[in-house]
Amino acid sequence: MKAILDNIIFPLQKSGGISNVWFEFLYRITRKKDIELSFLDFENQNIFFQKLLKNNYLPNIAHSKRFLERYRNPQLNDIHEKFIFHSSYYRICKNPYAINITTVHDFTYEYYNHGLAKFIHSWQKRQAILKSDHIICISENTKKDLLHFIPNVAPEKISIVYNGVSDDYHIISSSETLNTLPFPSLSYVVFVGSRAKYKNFELTVQAISKTSLNLVIVGSSLNSEEQSMINKHFQKDNRIYCTGYIDNSQLNIVYNNAYALLYPSTYEGFGIPVLEAQKAGCPVIAYNGSSIPEIIGDTTLLMQEISTKEIHDKLEILKNKQVRTKIITEGIKNAQRFSWDKMYENIINIYQKVWESRNF
Structure with a gap:
């Protein structure tokens, strides 16, 4: 089998969920010897791409990034035999020998x-989906959304392949701490990732300001608008700490020492931080919508509405040590349903299936 993998996602983001997913797939497939691999690569500073370079990953088709490259569909006209073409971000190959696979996040x-x-x-997404030989959705909810927005896609062309969660997340001993974290264990709630409006970051700030808990923010530095909003809700900003971007080992320590992960996003294609926190023994308070109930498992911490009262009610539940221990145990068990190895094996099985079904 011959496969060409399009790494266009790496120059589009310095980090991010899709980069993470693509990295975990590439890390595994580059160690598989019975697939003839090639890559479309572009100069970039993506942190996951740099990890691949350190692991002796060497792309063998290099391309210069052109204007609006992300919207260009590669031709690859010099190839005259069938091959799998799988893009990391909604591109398809126009070569008639290409078997196009698209992942929808x-x-x-x-x-x-x-x-x-x-x-x-x-x-662009619609064109990639309609012209692909097979479509991978990362959750049942994403498949449902796909068929809502593009109802003329044949359901038999869609497979559900769940994302995984890194083994970097696990229970640690109480002696392991993050030196730069100014708060003691169990005295803070953690907020991880993008702070786009639908992630409800301001609601998080507002809710935590009315408790005795501190707030640790993991992700990009606070901008002036966010800082102003925080100042409105907190009389003193010494209860807020932004870590910036940190690696998995540091984030694992943050999760381990947190009172809870607060994840009130109203929409997620999957929600990897939910599983990261669960694996690290951190209770997760999340909104009961989109893919989250599908991923998080059975838990009393699912919010039925987006409100400070609902957040406070869930935080109150965790004060009971027996209930907290039960939630942590169930979360660790739930996270075991997901792994990057399973994701990889499922994608390879799809490759094999579409490869055998196409004759030129």
């Missing part, structure tokens, strides 16, 4: 963006 643009950016993204 979510429909955030369709639900929450507006204007030209939404139109271009949705158009």
Whole structure:
């Protein structure tokens, strides 16, 4: 089998969930010897790509990034035999010998963006989906959204392949601490990732300001608008700490010492931080919507509405040590349902299936 993998996601983001997913797949497939691999690569500073380079990953098809490269569909006209083409971000190959595979992560643009950016993204995604030989969705909810927005896709062309969760997340001894963290264990709630409006970061700030808990923010530095909003809710900012971007080992320590992960996002294609926290023994308070109930498992910490009262009610539940211990145990068990190895094996099985079904 011959496969060409399109690493266009790496120059599009320095880090991020899709980069993480693609990295975990590449890390495994580059160690498989019975697939003839090639890559479309572009100069970038993506942290996951740098990890691959350190692990002796060497791409063998290099391309210069052109203007609007992310929207260009590669031709690869010099190839005259069938091959799998799998893009990391909604590109397809126009070569008639290409067997196109598209992974669909979510429909955030369709639900929450507006204007030209939404139109271009949705158009490109739609074209990739309609012209692909097979489509991978990362959750049942994403498949449901796909069939809502593009109902003329044949359901038999869609497979559900869940993301995984890194083994970097696990229970640690109480002696392991994050030196730069200014708060003691169990005295803070953690908020991880993007702070786009639908992630409800301001609601998090507002809710925690009315408790005795501190707030640790993991991700990009606070901008002036966010800092102003925090100042409005907190009289003193010594209860807020932003770590910036940190690696898995540091984030694992943050999870281990947190009172809870607060994840009130109203929409997720999957929600990897939910599983990271569960594996690390951190209770997760999340909103009961989109893919989250599918991923998080059975838990009393699912919010039925987006409100400070609901957050406070869930935080109150965790004060009971027996209930907290039960939730942590169930979370660790739930996270065991997901692994990057399972994700990889499922994708390879799809490759094999479409490869055998196409004759030129």
